[in-house]
Amino acid sequence: MRIIGILAGTVAAALAAGPALAHDPASHAVTRIEGPADDYVYQLAPPGSYALPRIKPAAVLGLLDESGAPVDLKAVFAGRLTLLSFMYTRCGDACPLAALRLADLQRLASEEPALAQRVQIVSLSFDPDYDTPTVMAEYGEMMRLPDVAAPRWLFLTAPDSESLAPLLAAYDQPVARAAADSVSGPFSHLLRAFLIDAKGDIRNIYSADFLDPRLLLNDLKTLSMEGS
Amino acid sequence: MLAAAPALADETCQSPYMAKITGEEEYVYIWTLGMEGLGDGSDKLVTVDVRTGSPTFGQVIDVDSVGGRNEAHHGGLTDDRRLYWVSGLDSNRIFLFDIAGDPANPKLVKTIDDFEEKSGGVVGPHGAYALPGRVLISGLSNSADKTGRSALVEYTNDGAYIATHWMPTKENPQGAANAEKADGYSYDARVLPRRNVMLSSSFTGWSNYMRPLGDVVKDPEAMKAFGNTMVLWDFHARQPRQVFEVPGTPLEVRWAWGPNNNYAFTSTALTSQIWLVYEDENQKWHAEAVADIGDPATLPLPVDISLSADDSTLFVNSFLDGMTRVFDVTDPHHPKQIYDKKIASQVNMVSQSWDGKRLYYTSSLLANWDKTGDDNEQFLKAYFWDGKELKPRFEIDFIAAGLGRPHLMRFGSAALYN
Numbered sequence: 001m002r003i004i005g006i007l008a009g010t011v012a013a014a015l016a017a018g019p020a021l022a023h024d025p026a027s028h029a030v031t032r033i034e035g036p037a038d039d040y041v042y043q044l045a046p047p048g049s050y051a052l053p054r055i056k057p058a059a060v061l062g063l064l065d066e067s068g069a070p071v072d073l074k075a076v077f078a079g080r081l082t083l084l085s086f087m088y089t090r091c092g093d094a095c096p097l098a099a100l101r102l103a104d105l106q107r108l109a110s111e112e113p114a115l116a117q118r119v120q121i122v123s124l125s126f127d128p129d130y131d132t133p134t135v136m137a138e139y140g141e142m143m144r145l146p147d148v149a150a151p152r153w154l155f156l157t158a159p160d161s162e163s164l165a166p167l168l169a170a171y172d173q174p175v176a177r178a179a180a181d182s183v184s185g186p187f188s189h190l191l192r193a194f195l196i197d198a199k200g201d202i203r204n205i206y207s208a209d210f211l212d213p214r215l216l217l218n219d220l221k222t223l224s225m226e227g228s
Numbered sequence: 229m230l231a232a233a234p235a236l237a238d239e240t241c242q243s244p245y246m247a248k249i250t251g252e253e254e255y256v257y258i259w260t261l262g263m264e265g266l267g268d269g270s271d272k273l274v275t276v277d278v279r280t281g282s283p284t285f286g287q288v289i290d291v292d293s294v295g296g297r298n299e300a301h302h303g304g305l306t307d308d309r310r311l312y313w314v315s316g317l318d319s320n321r322i323f324l325f326d327i328a329g330d331p332a333n334p335k336l337v338k339t340i341d342d343f344e345e346k347s348g349g350v351v352g353p354h355g356a357y358a359l360p361g362r363v364l365i366s367g368l369s370n371s372a373d374k375t376g377r378s379a380l381v382e383y384t385n386d387g388a389y390i391a392t393h394w395m396p397t398k399e400n401p402q403g404a405a406n407a408e409k410a411d412g413y414s415y416d417a418r419v420l421p422r423r424n425v426m427l428s429s430s431f432t433g434w435s436n437y438m439r440p441l442g443d444v445v446k447d448p449e450a451m452k453a454f455g456n457t458m459v460l461w462d463f464h465a466r467q468p469r470q471v472f473e474v475p476g477t478p479l480e481v482r483w484a485w486g487p488n489n490n491y492a493f494t495s496t497a498l499t500s501q502i503w504l505v506y507e508d509e510n511q512k513w514h515a516e517a518v519a520d521i522g523d524p525a526t527l528p529l530p531v532d533i534s535l536s537a538d539d540s541t542l543f544v545n546s547f548l549d550g551m552t553r554v555f556d557v558t559d560p561h562h563p564k565q566i567y568d569k570k571i572a573s574q575v576n577m578v579s580q581s582w583d584g585k586r587l588y589y590t591s592s593l594l595a596n597w598d599k600t601g602d603d604n605e606q607f608l609k610a611y612f613w614d615g616k617e618l619k620p621r622f623e624i625d626f627i628a629a630g631l632g633r634p635h636l637m638r639f640g641s642a643a644l645y646n
Contacts, residue, residue, distance in 0.1 A: 043462075044424070049465065174308050206360055
C-alpha cells in the first residue's frame, strides 16, 4: 500500500472541505460536467499554447539527500525540468495534500517516458531538525512509485534550520510556529511549489489552489517543448 | 499562515490566494492622496488602530509620507501579507510597504519607478492583486494615447517585473470570443481558481481620470472614452476567452465565496446598475444587469462594492450622493435593496470584516473628481452592522488631522506574523 492508502484518511477531511484534486482529463472534448460544484473541473490550454515567463532565478544551496550525502541544488536543477515543493513530514494539512498531487503527477508523467526522463520532483523539508535524511528517506519510500520509468522524486533536507533560512527567504516561503494547540502540525506556512526550468529559472509558482497534476504536467510539457 | 486556514475575521473581497487573519482585524492601512496646502501635501500611508479596548483605538498611530503627490489610489497585499503595494495613477510609481516587521508601524522598503518602461507602455498602475508568489497590477491607461486601453502587469512579490498581458481589442482579439466588441480598457482583475477564470473590468484613461469630473461630463468626446466591457480570461494561460458587453463602466469585481457560487458582481459607474457575471449549468458564462442602484437618471455614480463572506449581502457605495445601499443578494439574479444610509457628502470605498460586523468607509475618488468647498468631506468612518442598520463606531476627519484624501483600505494584524 503506497501513498493513496496511507494518506487517504489524513487528507479526507481537507478534501471534503476544500477543492477536489483534479479536473476531467477529457474536458477539452466534453464541456458538460455534472454537478454545480465539481471543483477544478475546467478546461486547460494545450501544452505549448501559452507562455511561462521567466520569474526569477531559483535560489540554490548545499543540502542533504536521503542518504545524508551532500547535494547541491544547483546541480540538481541543471538540465532537468523540476517541480520543487517545500514541505515537512509532521504537517497534517497542506503538505500531505500536496504530496498526493505530486504523486499523481509522478504517475501521469511516467506514462510519457521521454518526458519522464527530463522531469523530476523535489520535496524539500523546512523542518530539518526533525526531518533528518533518514526520516525523509522513509517518507520518500511511502510516496514514490517504484516504477523505473517514473520521473525521479528526491526528498531533501538541510543540515540545520539556520543554514536553510536564506533559502526560504529567497523563495519567499514564510514558515512560522503554529499555535500550541494546532492540529495541523507545529508549523504554519503558505503552501508553495515552483516550476524550475533546465537553466535554473523559476517559471511558475503554485499555491494549493493550482497544484493540479494535469496542470503541472502541461506546464512541464510546455517547458519541454521550448527546447525541442 | 496556511492558505487553507479558516478565516474567522478578515476583510472580504480579497484574493483567495492571500493568507487570512484568524481573529479580529487590528489595524486599517489607508492609502491617502495628498492635498495641496494640507499638512505636508504628500501621499501617505496612514495606519489606524482598530483594536477594541486599545488606548489608541480609533486613532491614527502611524503616518508614512512618500513625498509628493502621485494620484494615490489603489493597491493590495501580497499573498503572504508581508508587503502592501500602493500606487500612483499619475506618477506611475509603486510603493512597497513592509507591514510584517511591525504591523503597527509600516515601513517603505522599495519604490518602483520604471513601471511604464518595464511594462512596455502601461501607465496608471491601479490594483495590486495577490497571486501565488506574485502580484498582478491592473493598468488604467497607456503612454501612447492616454486612453483606457491598458494591460495587466505581473511582478514578483519583491517587486521584479515578470510580464505584461494586454487587454484584447477588436484589432488584437487574442482568441477571445466576441472580441469585435472589445475596447481594450482595464480597471480590476480577480480570479476564481476552481474555474480557472479571471474576470477584468474597464474604466477610462489618464486623459479623463486626471481631468476635472465636471469638464469630463460636459465633453461628449471624453464621455465616449469610458469602458463598456468585461473580459473573462483563462487564468492559468493568461489568455482572454470571452468579452462581455457591460455598458457604463463596470468597476470593482467581487467573486462570490461559496463553493457552489460561480458568479461575480460588479457595479457600473455611469449607468448605475448591479451586474452579475455567472456560469450556467452548461459552463457557459453570461453577464446581465440585475438591479438599479438608486435612480440611474440622477447619476449617483456607484463606486466601491463589498460582498459579505456568506454571499448574502452586497454593500454598494455611490460617490455623488454619498450613499451606501445594502442589497440582499441571496438570489444573485434578483438583488433587493434592504437598507440605505447617507454616509456623507461624498463616499467612495467600503471594506468589510469577514464576519460582516464591522465596516469601514473612506471618501476620496480622485483629486480632480472629489467635491470642493464644504462638500469635500474627507474621512474614515467605522460602523457596526447588525444585519439591519449601520451604527457608528468611530470616525477620523482626515482634513482636520492634516492628512489628505483617504482612499484604499487594507486590514492588518500582528497575529499573522507570530
